Amino acid sequence: MRVTLKDVAKAAGVSTATVSHVLNGTKSVADGTRERVEAAVDALGYRLSQPARTLRTGRHRVLGLLLPDLTNPFFPALAKAVAETARKLGYGLMLSESGADSQSESQALAAIEQRVDGVVWVPEAPHPQHLPYRPTVIIDRVGPELAAFDSVSSDHQAGGRLQARLALELGHRRIGLLAGPADSISARSRREALCEALGEVRPEWIVEVPFSLELPSEAVERLAGSEATLVIAANDAVAIGALRVLKAHGRRVPQDVSLIGFDDIPWAALVEPPLSTVRQPVQAIGRRAVELLHRRLSGQGGEPEHLVLPVEYVERGSVIALEQEAAAI
Known part of the structure; x- marks a missing residue:
């Protein structure tokens, strides 16, 4: 029965x-x-009976998670944190990948909104064509068009300053920068804060790259032929791609060139040498995003909240000091 x-x-x-x-x-x-x-x-x-409950309450008890790229190892870790918190609060989770262009993202967002009560969204397009009509929390990439929604992000400016301070304290003056795409708000914030904090020290070269293990030819050429003593990467995936290129061209890390990433994905501790990086609090980001969304779905109004969470440096084996130059600071 x-x-x-x-x-x-x-x-x-x-x-x-x-x-x-x-x-x-x-x-x-x-x-x-x-x-x-x-x-x-x-x-x-x-x-x-989920269909019966939806008809009765008008609610699905399901949240949507829209991510730009599931091949980036940072996003599965974020999805896990979102799913765990959603489950604790009694929600199911629907996951969707938005793709790399604004039209695909708009289609994915429109489709997922029909089946969920609210959305956790990491935008890809710098100027979204479609804005959510469901309660939504933005993660990380909060442009002016999305300021009306709640958001959670890491302190990217502090992350850039942290990388710059590390470079200067360790005596590095010849720095190469594998910067993220210019239309990425988070990457741009890190880059601007980094360059400002470096002061009179200017990167020897800056190459914009996608958030990917596969580096464009210009980046490969710079890594192979540069005299930079430190390469700062847009994220850990880019840093690991750079590590592969450096090794393929006979350059040792960190003896010949130091390397630092951003994110602290699980792979960062598994490569050789283990990657020094700036850690984003991915578990806290996912948890706080779902908690904010739950509050909105529970009827709590008020002005949008924009939470900025601290980052921290994780020292491993890919960065060393230049003793003579460090002593001269």
Whole structure:
């Protein structure tokens, strides 16, 4: 026989309304009561009818996550954090990849909005053609067009300053910069803060690259022939791509050239040498984004919140000091 809401209420010793509040997250319930209801649900094997609940409440209890590129190792880590928090708050998760152009992104956003209550979105296009009509939290790339939405991002300016301070403290004056795309707000913020913090020290060369392991020919040529003692990469994927190029051209890291990334993806600790990098708090970013979205879906209004989370330097084996130059600072 099919287990009903009344069966769960009877087993837990509560009303059917209380069971509904626990399952749908529509009202705060005491921890002890919640635990009894959840235990009864598990014991009886009760399962909600999602189509019926959607018709009744107008809500799917599903969140959307729209990411630009699932091949970038940072994004699966972010998706995991979003999924874990969504599950704890009683939501399912629908994941979609937006693609690299504004039209594909607009189509992906329009499609996912039809099936979810709210969206966590990492925009790809610098000027989105389509703005969400569902409650939405923006991660990382918050341009002027998206300032009306809640957002969570790392402190990219602080990350750029951190890379610059590290370079100067370790005595590096010949610096190569593999900068991210100019239309990426986060990459541009890091680049501008880095160059400003370097002061009179100017990078010997700057090459814009995609956030990818595969580097364009200009970047390969610079890495192979440059006398830079430190290369700063747009993210860890770019840094690992640079590490491969340097090794292929007989240049040792860090003995011949130091290398620093950004993100602290899982691969960063696995390459040889392990990659020194600036860590984004990916778990906290995903968690706070879902929590902000949940608040909006729970009816809390107010001005949009823009959370900026701190970054930190992770020292591994790809960066060393230039002793003579460092002593001269």
